Amino acid sequence: MKFYNRKKELDFFEKIKNSKDKKFIVLYGRRRIGKTTLIKKAFKNEYNSFYYFIEVKKEETLLKELSLAFSKSIYMRWYDLFTELFEKYDYVIFDEFQNFYKINPEILYAFQHAWDDTENNIKLIVLGSYVGMIKKIFMEEKMPLFGRSDYFLKIKDFSLKDSLIMLKDFGYDIIESLEIYGMVGGIPKYLWLFKEKKDIKSLIYDIFIDDFSPLREEAKNILISEFGSEHKSYFSILEALAGGMKTTSEIKDISKIPQTSLPKYLNELSDIYEIISREKSLFSKKNKDIRYSIKDKFYNFFFYHIYRNYSLIEFFPEKAIEKIYNEFNTYMGFQFEEICKTFIQENPQLFDFIPENIGKVWGRVPYKKNESYDIDIVAYDENNILFGECKWNNKKVDLSIYDKLKLRSEFVNYGNKNKKFVIFSKSGFAEDLLSLKDKNLFLLTPENF
Template sequence: MFIGREKELESLQTIYEKDGFGMTVIYGRRRVGKSFLISEFIKGKKAIFYTATKVGAERNLELFSKQVFDVLDPAYSNATFPNIESVLDIITSKASSKEEKLILVIDELPYWAEKDDALLSVLQKYIDTQWLDKNLMLILCGSALSFMEKKVLSEKSPIFGRRDSQLKLDAFNYKDSALFVPNYSPEDKAICYGVTGGVAKYLALFDSSKSLDENIIKLFFNTDGYLFDETKNLLTQEFSDVTLVNNIIEQVASGETALNIIAAKVKEKDSTVLYSLEKLIDVGLVEKKKCITEEKNKKKTQYVLKDHMFKFWYQFIPKAISVIEMGQGQVYYEKVVKSGLHSFMGSVFEDMCRYYTLEHGILGEFGSFITEVGTWWGVEQMIDANGERFQQSADIDVVGISTIDKTAILGECKFKNEKIDKEILDTLIRRSKLISGSYNVTTLILFSLSGFTDWVKNTDMFNVKLITVEDLYK
């Protein structure tokens, strides 16, 4: 069943319906549903859909030629051609009809273009000299984010300026992810989002007729579960030195966020680790996080796992592999993992709350026109019981700012089986003063899984908003 991506389908349909040639570029990390989106779009349409593989330029040409003729003229599907121009000439002749537009899709473009330097230039030549007046739509798609951005979309690309649009597909947000498990409680929907990271392929594996626990056990805690080996499979596809990358991810997943500390832990040079971290950022697994009010401060930079599924996997699976291989993964899940889910969900819930804050803040629902959302961290000055001053680290989970009127809204998030009490609100009020010099703090928001104590609910502070997990899904 196809879920979500209505805007993307609408964008593709707009290009399809325009007169003459149209082109779009689709890119995004693996498993987010790029190919599934294209397959849904081309239903009922005349389309050549070729997926390139890591087999070299000549073999890709052979396979591409076969796919072209399977659609246009099956009698010649086994014919061979000396170059791609010979095949594109045939596509050009078939696209001259005004009755039905022909769609040409080249999926996983980097696999082919990396081994054939001329491919993009050849496509550029045909776009400029042959296709502009043809009833043809070209879709170029790829998972290698760095290649797609630098070689296909950048000004240095041969096909720069030829596209009508580009679509960067990200993982589903928490609300769209919930559409895959409509019968789950808000808490279970949130955890489902957390363990899948909103990645379409993983969400599609969830059987909504089964419980959250049953699905997690089946997918992660069985040797034949799709997600049991998924991290290794993805890293093997993207990296030559999987051992080093795996070690780096382990450190990031365990909470190490500084380059020099990560490098020391894996016993490699900073430059070597930085190269791998940048590649991990390119493929959408890691992000470089900055303090929202001090984005130019290089000292306030953290490397964190962007992919929640990877975080879940590295937190729970490595220690359980022997048990899972003995067929006792369910026992391990019930005794170890289930009680740790709320702790794991802490950072996931914060991401959900930031999304909610930006979504509603853009509409001005909190009294400010919020244009950015992120986190803040630093230190705060404290006084102990003896009147002695000391410093302690401090962070604010949700910081939404308006760059227009210099206002801010701040939030604290708790995904626990405890109600938020006065102490949490007092801490947020105290820490709000740490950024009030740069922004006028207009609203404080408490986000909670388990609700709020009577003291918090009865507070008469006009600028405090109380949001539950249920509210996030309304």
């Protein structure tokens, strides 16, 4: 299997390996992001290393099995086991580390004492997939491992650029690649599921709908493990958010969760679990003018297409795929906006400035009481501002769209910045727009990605 991306991370671990000091690194990120693959690649040539995957099982069983993984003796105390491990190996790696806490929180106290008492230059790396629990273990002051890690690193999705390279290697054209990216984002394990090239409709059926499809239950199982007994409330919010941005009021009306309870769930989904984002209209002075959206493309696709159609998928899968496929372009319309934002962030040289901020703008049209407007993308630095429109449909964009974008930009109080415009179109541009000679207008199609 070809190894894609992760150069920065591999370079980081090379520096760690060359350090003469004791180091404790926490590596966290959602499941399937490639943490284990990365670590195995980084340490594959290190002879004196120890890797162990922590499964949830009886504490006595785990203590025995972990003992026998590196010793002929069976340890009776966790402190003694960890101390011996830290003395014996140059590199100790625990995968799914949060499972120690699930089995018995007291194990972490023994772990802390053993680590504090270790004086050699061991490199300790722990991996965790359940973001909320890993943050609790290492970031809450009352926990024994608070403040112990030297690095607390999040492994992110593949970049848009690297994801498209991977999908191109599989044989997909750029439109198909963007559609797949819109479904699963840059999650390496999920991208590999698309290695056998098929049309998009067949891929959706085989990977999400068929009885034996690998991702039909994936999101639900991961999130139930993450959220625990309150998962139904979180699911209601995520279902309400699927597809596009919503206000708190809209989320309340759709999810039926009381207004008093909603902030807790929204804050946790945003700050702890890192599944949703909160966004304020750029340049707005209204502190409460906030909208929420699901930033994880896989969860967005799941709650927009799969979760709400479970019954149809279970009993009438052929009807389900028709319904999902017919609604797919609508879903991609919102995802295309997010993809275009990412493209700007990854390719700032095209626009001759590096954005300090990027987002959306919405509000009331001046002097028109009941008319509102929004601008898909606004990016700016101290001297420049870029206004963007994104169109994912089968119609060429004409001059009227540009005129509308210019008019809406006048509603924004952005100071004296140099104004630029970009229009992204799936299907290209009409001649009246292509014939314009405007150095501050950028016309981009998926072929530019």
